[in-house]
Amino acid sequence: MARARSIVRRPVSGNRATMQVPNEQKLRQITDTAARLFATRPFHKVRLDDIAAAAGVGKGTLYVYFDSKEDLYFSLLYQGFASVVDGIKARLADDALSSAQALRAVITELTDFAFRNPHFYELMRTVGKVSGQSESKWNAKRKELIEVLEKTIRRGVKARQLADPHPGLTALCIPGLVRSIMLFGPRGLDQKTATDHIIRLIERGIVPREGS
Amino acid sequence: MARARSIVRRPVSGNRATMQVPNEQKLRQITDTAARLFATRPFHKVRLDDIAAAAGVGKGTLYVYFDSKEDLYFSLLYQGFASVVDGIKARLADDALSSAQALRAVITELTDFAFRNPHFYELMRTVGKVSGQSESKWNAKRKELIEVLEKTIRRGVKARQLADPHPGLTALCIPGLVRSIMLFGPRGLDQKTATDHIIRLIERGIVPREGS
Amino acid sequence: MARARSIVRRPVSGNRATMQVPNEQKLRQITDTAARLFATRPFHKVRLDDIAAAAGVGKGTLYVYFDSKEDLYFSLLYQGFASVVDGIKARLADDALSSAQALRAVITELTDFAFRNPHFYELMRTVGKVSGQSESKWNAKRKELIEVLEKTIRRGVKARQLADPHPGLTALCIPGLVRSIMLFGPRGLDQKTATDHIIRLIERGIVPREGS
Amino acid sequence: MARARSIVRRPVSGNRATMQVPNEQKLRQITDTAARLFATRPFHKVRLDDIAAAAGVGKGTLYVYFDSKEDLYFSLLYQGFASVVDGIKARLADDALSSAQALRAVITELTDFAFRNPHFYELMRTVGKVSGQSESKWNAKRKELIEVLEKTIRRGVKARQLADPHPGLTALCIPGLVRSIMLFGPRGLDQKTATDHIIRLIERGIVPREGS
DNA sequence: TATGAATGAGGATTCATTCAT
DNA sequence: TATGAATGAATCCTCATTCAT
DSSP states (O other), rough: OOOOOSSSSSSSSSOOSSSOOOOOOHHHHHHHHHHHHHHHHHHGGGOOOHHHEEEEEEEEHHHHHOOOOHHHHHHHHHHHHHHHHHHHHHHHHOOOOOOOHHHHHHHHHHHHHHHHHHTTHHHHHTTSSHHHHHHHHHHHHHHHHHHHHHHHHHHHHHHSOOOOOOOOHHHHHHHHHHHHHHHHHHTTTTTTHHHHHHHHHHHOSSEEEEEE | OOOOOOOOOOOSSSSTOOOOOOOOOOOOOOHHHHHHHHHHSOOGOOHHHHHHHHHHSSSSHHHOSSHHHHHHHHHHHHHHHHHHHHHHHHHHHOTTTTTHHHHHHHHHHHHHHHHOOOHHHHTTTTSSSSHHHHHHHHHHHHHHHHHHHHHHHHHHTTTTSSSOOHHHHHHHHHHHHHHHHHHSSSSOOHHHHHHHHHHHHHHHOSOOTTTT | OOOOOOSSSSTOOOOOSSSOOOOHHHHHHHHHHHHHHHHHGGGGGGOOHHHHHHTOOOHHHHHHHOOSSSHHHHHHHHHHHHHHHHHHHHHHHOTSOOHHHHHHHHHHHHHHHHHOTTTHHHHTTTTTTTTHHHHHHHHHHHHHHHHHHHHHHHHHTTTSOOOOOOOOOHHHHHHHHHHHHHHOOOOTTTTTHHHHHHHHHHOOOOOOOOOO | OOOOSSOOOOOOSSTTTOOSSSOOOHHHHHHHHHHHHHHHOOOOOHHHHHHHHHHOOOHHHHHHHOOHHHHHHHHHHHHHHHHHHHHHHHHOOTTTOHHHHHHHHHHHHHHHHHHOOOTTHHHHHHTTOOHHHHHHHHHHHHHHHHHHHHHHHHHHHHHOOOOOOOOHHHHHHHHHHHHHHHHSSSOOOOOOHHEEEHHHHHHSSSSTTTTT
């Protein structure tokens, strides 16, 4: 059975249409098209025929790159999600940041990704609901994210830079805030406003400080 | 997980084409079962056969109470959601509450509902992804919730009891926080802890106040 | 999952089209049609659409009675084969028969069945080649047949009525003779000729006896 | 089971459109592998991908040597079968043999081939069931075999060396006996025992002769 | 000649929906 | 009203075949 191969294969060296590359471009076409369609309609309303047609490839070609409809779907999601989480972990590995700075960095990273991948949160809405097999991979990755957030908050609490009786709960709230804003925020909301608002909310809440 | 107590209240008027429901208990069996199954598996993996069998009724019987699979699904969601929103609006109609008290009341109402209907947020994950037709009803109801929240925050800001540069964004963040905690919170999380944490987060954030 | 139910269900009591009988007649239509088509074309050239259409039922109906195409196919074969074997075993249970008479009875039973089910041997040609799961059931039944034949021959040998150095080999040759004649015999070959020839072959071979 | 030694001889003339075979070893790899796979699984369960992979050649290469899957399949069968039949005819052309000796020779030839090509009868099980086009070639060849057998028996009957009221039926029974023994005979059955038993059965049957 | 990525017609299977009882 | 046998449109997936390299 063909495995869904990682999107980035053979760091192709420049020449596009010269020799036979087991076709990174075609995979891209499929991935992008699929992401668009799955974000528009629910899983069961997206036909592989549509994806193939819209991607300009044959129906069977989808099965060259993915094992099944679900595999395709989850590859889309996991791929994107894993890349943010890994990026965030890499960023936080740098201990030079204060915990507050680190949180800002995470939130920025998340909104940045969200704005660069407008369909992503729409896709995410159904995760965990299609295939039990891939779900664990997902949960593991989400757990990674939450854990790194929690660790950061705990670090801040220990250093008296943050005050939080339940860092674990707060940690899992942060992605939720990003999600809310991305899914339901007003059309045309700009990235900076969104990011700043989330940071402000997390940091200060909405009850006015005495001195301000 | 606690059992899903009924999300739906009664097929009051209007919804089922103003027909009186033939057998209220049978309807209950169906809706309860369906809520459980839809919360467990994604829409397209729940067969009407399964629902009918698990509910102990004939397949055809489902069509006595609902027009279609989608109708059943959305009835579950919408009725539950509408009931909370309407409850909240009723509560906030009482202007005696300060805006902060009002927000606490809303959050309490939301978590209360969430704890009473543990499957609800799982069901919600796919809303808007199944049928475009019913989506507008949904969005309208959510908009009602957001608006009442926003109005409350604005009232607080105007009265200098709250400080929020974007009440609209904050408003839509609140249900997101509830959702995050409900979907991803630790098993066994109790209602009071969840509610208090969300209220605290919204009110104060996690940066320590000088005086405290 | 629906199980292929035994052909004879509910010994229906007479009235044909009166009340709802989970439909023995429909099953018959399907079975007969399928037998005809599978005998005409190889397995992979018979489409379920064809069977359904020819049987005058809906495509989905096939799946009410059978789990899969293979299940349908093997049900046809096994059903027929098991009935002959069981018939033969019942017949041989009567020990009154001499072993030679018993062999004649078996051969008669086999050719009788073959003439009554002209498609059967065509169907049988591919048995054991389609589904490994059902194969054991098949082999078991064939083994029953061979064993009862072998036992009969051994009985005759012991009683000096038969002479056979390898009753086991002879036993498995007998169904082979029937098959050859049925599959490749001249068109219009009558049952008596076929039966008699096989009996004669088994009993006397083709080298003339001294006295005859 | 012994390994299938090659059923095919060489793609002599005529068959492959009189083109000379590009690479004889590659052809061998393909035919041997294909024979093994087709003997193991039914036609529709053997994929050309499997054959190509198992044979260690590219999928496209199969089409260098064969026109289609069916062509490959029937080439395997037909070539093997034709070679036995032609061998038998050549052998019987020598009229020096008595008809009984001739029959023994035929049976020996058939079992000899069967033992050298253990997969052959498995393959044969589905002949005539895959493609109507090639079937006539097959039937023609089988008819040749039967005819030569029948002619031999008739010769023996005429010479009073044999007694057979239906030489045509007996003729077609002989390959059936070989088949039965080869397909269903006990594991480890040796060639001599098999051959002798078939000869004995055909010649004498199992009713004891008076004098013996 | 040899290859294997790409193809898409073909077919098995599912399951929401209907309707006779 | 309640049922579940029957239906067939819808769709995923397979795999023989092609063809550019």
